[in-house]
Amino acid sequence: MKTTIHSKQQERISWEEYALKIAEVASLRSEDPFVKVGASALNHSNKVIGVSYNGLATGVNVPPVFWEDRDKRRPYMIHAETNLLSLFEAGECRLIACTLLPCSSCATNIAAHRIKTVIYRDTYSRDTEALKIFDFYGIDCRQVI
Numbered sequence: 083m084k085t086t087i088h089s090k091q092q093e094r095i096s097w098e099e100y101a102l103k104i105a106e107v108a109s110l111r112s113e114d115p116f117v118k119v120g121a122s123a124l125n126h127s128n129k130v131i132g133v134s135y136n137g138l139a140t141g142v143n144v145p146p147v148f149w150e151d152r153d154k155r156r157p158y159m160i161h162a163e164t165n166l167l168s169l170f171e172a173g174e175c176r177l178i179a180c181t182l183l184p185c186s187s188c189a190t191n192i193a194a195h196r197i198k199t200v201i202y203r204d205t206y207s208r209d210t211e212a213l214k215i216f217d218f219y220g221i222d223c224r225q226v227i
Contacts, residue, residue, distance in 0.1 A: 097124060097128050097177070098177065098179065098199075098201045098224070098226055099226060100128075101122045101123075101124050101130075101177060101178070101179035101201060102122075102179040102181070102201055102202075102203060102226055104120075104122040104130060104133055104179070105120040105121050105122045105133075105162075105179045105180055105181050105203075106120055106181055106203070107120065108120030108121065108122060108133045108134060108135045108162070109135055109162070109181045110135075111135045111137075112135040112136050112137050112162075113137045113138065113149075114136055114137060114149075114159060115149050116152050117136070117182065117206075118135070118136070118181075119135060119136040119161065119162040119180065119181050119182045120133075120134070120135045120162055120180070120181045121133070121134050121135070121162040121163050121165070121166040121178055121179065121180045121181070122134075122166070122178065122179050123166055123169070123170060123175045123177070123178045123179075123197075124175065124176060124177045124178075124179075125170075125174055125175060125176060126174075126176045131169065131170050131174060131175060132166045132169035132170055132175070133166075134162050134163075134165035134166040134169065135162050135165065136159055136160065136161050136162045136165070137159065137160060137165075138158060138159065138160065139160060161184075161185065161187075161188050162180060162181075162182075163178070163180060163184050163188035163191065163192065164188060164191065166178060167191055167192070167195055170195075172194065172195045172196050173195070173196045175195060175197050176197070176198060176199060177197070177198070177199040177200070177201065178192065178197055178199075178200055178201070179200075179201040179202070179226075180200070180201070180202045180203070181202070181203050181204060182202060182203070182204050182205075182206050183202045183204065183205045183206055183210065183212055183213070183225075184200065184202070184212045185206070185209045185211075185212060186209055186211035186212050186215055188212070189211070189212035189215040189216055190215055192216075192221065193215065193216075193219040193221060197221065198220075198221060198222060199221070199222045199223075199224075200216060200221055200222070200223040200224075201223075201224055201225075201226050202223070202224075202225055202226070203225070203226060203227065205225070
């Protein structure tokens with residue numbers, strides 16, 4: 083009888099999947115009823131150096147009616163990637179994982195932080211210019227489902 087031995091290494095998820103799972107949990111903190119976005123960052127040793135989500139600035143309270151009109155509230159929302167990039171210095175991060183493909187503005191900020199890898203789960207059809215920006219800057223951007 084032949085016995086198959088499975089190593090623990092084979093059962094482990096990749097660092098990219100790990101970062102994306104953390105981003106997914108972070109998205110649960112978002113107060114946005116329309117799109118909940120989470121993001122996480124790993125340094126060059128794969129240590130988590132930041133976790134964030136989209137929402138209003140800390141301490142800002144709004145009446146429930148604020149959330150009813152998505153287009154009117156959109157300019158006030160701080161993206162998960164923006165919140166994330168505020169947590170570390172440029173050059174410290176090797177990978178960020180987002181539950182949603184970053185917008186073009188966030189993509190340029192990611193490039194400015196010298197991040198070489200971006201992992202995302204979902205695509206937001208309104209703004210896919212980030213893919214061109216990442217390609218321009220030589221950033222490895224991959225969708226993980």
